[in-house]
Amino acid sequence: MNCNVAIGILERMIFEEVQIDDELRQHLDTCSSCSRVYRDALKSRQIMDHIRHSEPLLSDPGELTDNILSAIQQSSQRTPVILIFLQRMLAAAAVVILLLFTYEQYVVVRKISGLEKHFSEIKTDPGYSDPLRLTPTFDINNAGISISEIQRILSTAKGNNPLSYPFIKKRLNQRNIK
Amino acid sequence: MPENLQEIITCIRNGDHPAFRKLVEMYQQPAYRLAFRILGNEEEARDSVQESFIKIWQKIDSFDPSREFLPWMYRILVNTSNDRLRKLKRHSIISIDMVSQNIGALLQNDSDVPVDNHDLAIMIKGIADILPEKQRLVFILRDIEGMSSGEVESITELNESSVKSNLYYARKKVRERLLLIIEKERIIK
Numbered sequence: 001m002n003c004n005v006a007i008g009i010l011e012r013m014i015f016e017e018v019q020i021d022d023e024l025r026q027h028l029d030t031c032s033s034c035s036r037v038y039r040d041a042l043k044s045r046q047i048m049d050h051i052r053h054s055e056p057l058l059s060d061p062g063e064l065t066d067n068i069l070s071a072i073q074q075s076s077q078r079t080p081v082i083l084i085f086l087q088r089m090l091a092a093a094a095v096v097i098l099l100l101f102t103y104e105q106y107v108v109v110r111k112i113s114g115l116e117k118h119f120s121e122i123k124t125d126p127g128y129s130d131p132l133r134l135t136p137t138f139d140i141n142n143a144g145i146s147i148s149e150i151q152r153i154l155s156t157a158k159g160n161n162p163l164s165y166p167f168i169k170k171r172l173n174q175r176n177i178k
Numbered sequence: 179m180p181e182n183l184q185e186i187i188t189c190i191r192n193g194d195h196p197a198f199r200k201l202v203e204m205y206q207q208p209a210y211r212l213a214f215r216i217l218g219n220e221e222e223a224r225d226s227v228q229e230s231f232i233k234i235w236q237k238i239d240s241f242d243p244s245r246e247f248l249p250w251m252y253r254i255l256v257n258t259s260n261d262r263l264r265k266l267k268r269h270s271i272i273s274i275d276m277v278s279q280n281i282g283a284l285l286q287n288d289s290d291v292p293v294d295n296h297d298l299a300i301m302i303k304g305i306a307d308i309l310p311e312k313q314r315l316v317f318i319l320r321d322i323e324g325m326s327s328g329e330v331e332s333i334t335e336l337n338e339s340s341v342k343s344n345l346y347y348a349r350k351k352v353r354e355r356l357l358l359i360i361e362k363e364r365i366i367k
Binding site for chain 2 (some may be wrong): 043045050051052055058073075
C-alpha cells in the first residue's frame with residue numbers, strides 16, 4: 001500500500017466507520033509519516049465522537065413547553081381581532097386608492113378635453129401682421145372675411161411661411177381652404 | 179389523548195391545544211439538540227425551539243399529511259436557527275487556543291462521561307464556525323446528528339450532488355481545523 005491510499009483511508013476514518021485491514025496496519029508499522037497521520041486521525045475521531053455522543057440537555061423542558069403553549073394561546077386569541085383590523089384597514093386603503101385613481105383620471109381627461117376644445121376653437125387675429133401669432137379671438141367662419149383675404153394675410157407674413165405649419169394647414173384643410 | 183403522530187397532527191390541525199402540547203413534549207429535546215448544534219449557544223437554541231414550535235402551530239395547515247412530518251418540522255427549525263445564527267455570528271468568535279484548551283481537558287476524560295453544554299458549545303463552534311452556512315448545516319446534520327443523505331436532502335432541500343459536495347468541502351475544512359486544534363493542544367501540553 002502506498003502513502004496516498006493510506007492517507008485517504010485515514011482521513012475518512014475521522015468521519016466514517018473504516019476498517020483498518022492488515023495491509024494498512026503493515027504500512028503504518030513501516031511508515032512513520034502515515035503513522036503520525038493515523039495518530040492525529042484517531043484524536044480527531046475521538047473529538048468527533050465526543051461531540052456526536054454528547055447530548056445537549058434542555059434545562060427545564062416543562063417551562064419551555066408552557067411558554068410555547070402560552071404563546072400560541074395568546075396568538076390564537078389575538079388573531080381574529082388583528083385579522084378584522086387588518087381587513088378593515090386594507091379595505092379602507094383600497095377605497096382611498098380607488099378614489100385617488102378615479103380623481104386623477106378625471107383631472108387628466110378634463111385637461112385633455114379642455115385642450116382639445118381650446119385648440120379646436122383657436123382663432124387668428126386679423127390685426128396681427130404676423131399670422132404665426134395665433135390668438136383665440138378670430139373665428140374663420142364668422143369673421144366676415146373672405147378666404148382669399150385670409151390666404152393673403154398668411155402668405156404675406158414675415159419669416160417662415162405659416163402654411164408650412166401643420167397645425168394651420170390642418171385647420172385650413174378642415175375648412176377646405178387651399 | 180392521541181398517541182400516534184398522524185392522529186396528533188390531525189388534532190392540531192383542528193386547533194387542539196393539548197395535542198400540540200403532546201407534540202412539543204415529544205420533540206422539544208431532539209429539536210433543542212439540533213438547534214444547539216447549529217447555534218452553539220444554549221439560550222439561542224432554546225429561543226429557536228420556541229420560535230419554531232410557534233411557527234409549526236401557525237403553519238400546520240400548510241403541512242401535507244401524506245408526507246413525513248419530521249423533515250418538515252426540522253426544516254422550520256433549521257431555517258429559524260440559521261436566521262438566528264446569521265445575527266449571532268457577527269458577535270461570536272472563539273479562539274483556537276480556547277478550543278484547544280477545552281479539547282485537551284476533554285480528551286483526558288472518558289468519552290462516556292457527558293460533556294456539559296458550555297464545553298460542548300465551545301467545541302462545536304470551534305470546529306464548525308469556520309464553515310459557510312450550507313456546508314455547516316450539511317456537516318452538522320450528516321456527521322454530528324448522524325442523519326442519512328436522504329434525510330439531509332429533505333431537510334435542507336438540496337439535491338444529492340449538492341449535499342455530497344458540501345459535505346466533502348466541509349469535512350476537508352473540519353479535518354484541517356481539527357489538526358490545527360490538536361497541534362495547538364500539543365503545544366499547550
